[in-house]
Amino acid sequence: MHATASSAGAPGFQRVYVWELPVRFYHWLNALCILVLTVTGFIIANPPAINTASEASFSYWFGTTRFIHFVTAYVFVFNFAFRIYWGFVGNQYADWKNFLPLRLAQFREVMSVLKVDILQSSNRPLLAVGHNALAYLTYFVMFLVFLFQVASGFAMYANMSDAWFPHLFTWMTPLFGGDAGLHFWHHLATWFFILFTLIHVYLVFYHDYVEGHGVLSSMAGGWKFLPSSALKSPDGKSWFGGAKAREADDKAGPVI
Amino acid sequence: METSIERAPSVDRDQTTIYEQLTARGVSRRDFLKFCGWMSACMGLGADGMAQIAEALETKKRIPVIWMHFQECTCCSESFIRSSHPIVADILLDKISLDYTETLMAPSGHQAEASLQDTIKKYHGEYLLCCEGSIPTAADGVYCCIGGKTAADIVREVAEGAKAVIAWGNCACSGCVQAAKPNPTSATPINKVITGKPIVNVQGCPPIAEVMAGVLVHLLTFDRIPQLDALGRPMAFYSRRVHDTCYRRPNYDAGLFVESFDDENARKGYCLYKVGCKGPTTYNSCGTIRWNGGVSFPIQSGHGCIGCSESNFWDAGPFYQRLSDFPGFGIETTADKVGLGLGAATIAGAAAHAVLTNIRKHHEIGEQPGESAAEAPPTPATDSHGKGGK
Structure with a gap:
């Protein structure tokens, strides 16, 4: 799709190791946790009446469902904490500074992504080695929802537990007027993850389909396959994952 | 029997202990201890709780109580006076401690107002203010006026000299039905009107009589506010x-x-x-x-x-x-x-976007020039840049 690459016959592609093993591990464990939490969460909110005419002492399936929800919540929390840690020690694509578009370059890339990929008013290729700036921003919002789910969930859980950790979040309860308000917003925020997953999966397919850089498999092996011409930018050592794409953009003139 | 109990209170209620007044009214030692044990159990105290309560009632004077009614239905009072134990309602509060309450007191009009002012002056800093009902703040509080004064003014005036404040029931704690949307009178809970005083929220519509009694006995026995949860409710009953x-x-x-x-x-x-x-x-x-x-x-x-x-x-x-x-x-x-609904909209949006992608970006999709298998360079040419693009 790059003019230079395609005219010269086979494009020169380079394999770039983008997602380190801890990032991939985090991603899939996180995905599993969210799946389990969502499914058990909906069962807890509206349990099917599958048992009838039996003694309560024969069965504990609903208690078990709740137990799975709570245990998974702990796994989710520590996995999330690990990812935050990795934002400080991981490679440039995992860096925490990518997640907020505080620099002008990042903000411009957000606008470019909106034009090229979402509205498709421009067809000029965009190349982000890590995530693009809009994706990073979306993940930042998702992290905020993570924090809310953790805080509201553990605030509700605190009254069933003597452990210190859930009691760190009891300040949430008065903010929502009591447990009922917490339940409501905790339940509502679950829908964010469902909508997020729909769009996330769609966009991964979209990028792989249009760009062919192997973004779908990158979360399995860690590699993306990128045009070597675009990777050979002068400084070549920017911490910002999307910077190289932006430089390539600048050379090609402004996005329409 | 009833009349003899009524006639008995010749003892000065400010000078004698609660226990002395109880026995003067015909309560037996046995009934008194049963009450202490029962209260102790309700409050979830340890094994010596009963003795602590008994000792407090035997050695302490009464707490003067002013019981105000604002936007409410009096179900808290109803609950309280229907407590299963006579000492709670008939004696502990009604005949010993209560100095002012609109619904149960004998005086009315100016006499009632005079007795309120007397109590505020005489027991300044000592009395307990019990509030039933929320405070309307819309239209300068005209939705609830007693004796020409708004509820907000009254409660601030009375709370100023109070030792502590008990907010009875959901009205006083969070506004109950009159604070439900759209809350036309801006019904406001007590703890948002009064500041700088310890406030105990005894929640419920109404609260359980034994819980109300337990809170009073706790204040009497331990001379301090019970441990409260994040919403100001006593942990002993609301944890x-x-x-x-x-x-x-x-x-x-x-x-x-x-x-x-x-x-x-x-x-x-x-x-x-x-x-x-x-x-x-x-x-x-x-x-x-x-x-x-x-x-x-x-x-x-x-x-x-x-x-x-x-x-x-x-x-x-x-x-x-x-x-x-x-x-x-x-x-x-x-x-x-x-x-x-949002999920369906998302899927529809994604589908529309996919169609748009195939139209707008059809040149970039699929096999590109130079990418067919026949034109592919012999391996491992694509690896010529070496490994590790880190």
Whole structure:
């Protein structure tokens, strides 16, 4: 799709190791946790009446469902904490500074992504080695929802537990007027993850389909396959994952 | 018998101890100790709790009490005077401590106002202010006026000299039904009107009589505010959810649920979670102390908890639905319906985007010039840049 690459016959592609093993591990464990939490969460909110005419002492399936929800919540929390840690020690694509578009370059890339990929008013290729700036921003919002789910969930859980950790979040309860308000917003925020997953999966397919850089498999092996011409930018050592794409953009003139 | 008890109070109630006044009114030592033991059990005190209460009542003078009524239905008073133990209502509060209360006192009009002012002056800094009802703040508080003064003015004036404030019931703690949307009078809970005084929120609509008595006895016995939760409720009575003390709880854990009030499961006494029981989000002692002397409580009578000891429980409804309606989308719009709608819109949007992509970016999709298998360079040419593009 790059003019230079395609005219010269086979494009020169380079394999770039983008997602380190801890990032991939985090991603899939996180995905599993969210799946389990969502499914058990909906069962807890509206349990099917599958048992009838039996003694309560024969069965504990609903208690078990709740137990799975709570245990998974702990796994989710520590996995999330690990990812935050990795934002400080991981490679440039995992860096925490990518997640907020505080620099002008990042903000411009957000606008470019909106034009090229979402509205498709421009067809000029965009190349982000890590995530693009809009994706990073979306993940930042998702992290905020993570924090809310953790805080509201553990605030509700605190009254069933003597452990210190859930009691760190009891300040949430008065903010929502009591447990009922917490339940409501905790339940509502679950829908964010469902909508997020729909769009996330769609966009991964979209990028792989249009760009062919192997973004779908990158979360399995860690590699993306990128045009070597675009990777050979002068400084070549920017911490910002999307910077190289932006430089390539600048050379090609402004996005329409 | 009744008349002899009525005639007895010739003892000076400011100079004698509560125990002396009780015995002067004909309460036996045995009944007195039974009351102390019963209160101690209700408050969840340790083994020596009963002795502490007995000692306090034997050695301490009464606490003067001013009991105000604002926007409320007096169900808190009704609950209190129906306490199963006579010492609680008839003696501890009504005849010994109560210096002013609109509904039970003999004087009226100017005499009543005079007695209120007398109490405020005479016991300044010592009396306990008990409030039933919320304070309207809209239109300068004209929605609740007593003796020409607004509730807000009265409560501020009386609270100024109070040792502590007890907010009785959901009205005083969070505004109850009159604070439900749209809250036309701006009904405001006591703790948002009064500042700088210790306030105990005794929640419920009404609170359980034994809980009310327990809070008073605690103040009397230990001379300090009981341990409160994040919403200002005494932990002794509001630290556990109705759900955690519910005798139907095993059905919940086993997944045995009532689906409608006339089904077989309802007859079997299964959990009322799916028909809107608010027990899992409500903190109160209904499951343990119960009502009317421990006879029953709503869930035992086959109806779910409506969450009357929680803020905004009228707006957190419907009572027969697990989660609240989603605001702004009309009746019976739950979060799930909104979520499903957004999910469908998302899928439709993604599908439209996919179609758009195939139109707008069709040059970039699929095999590009120079990419067919026939034109592919011999391996391993593509690896010429070497490994590790880090």
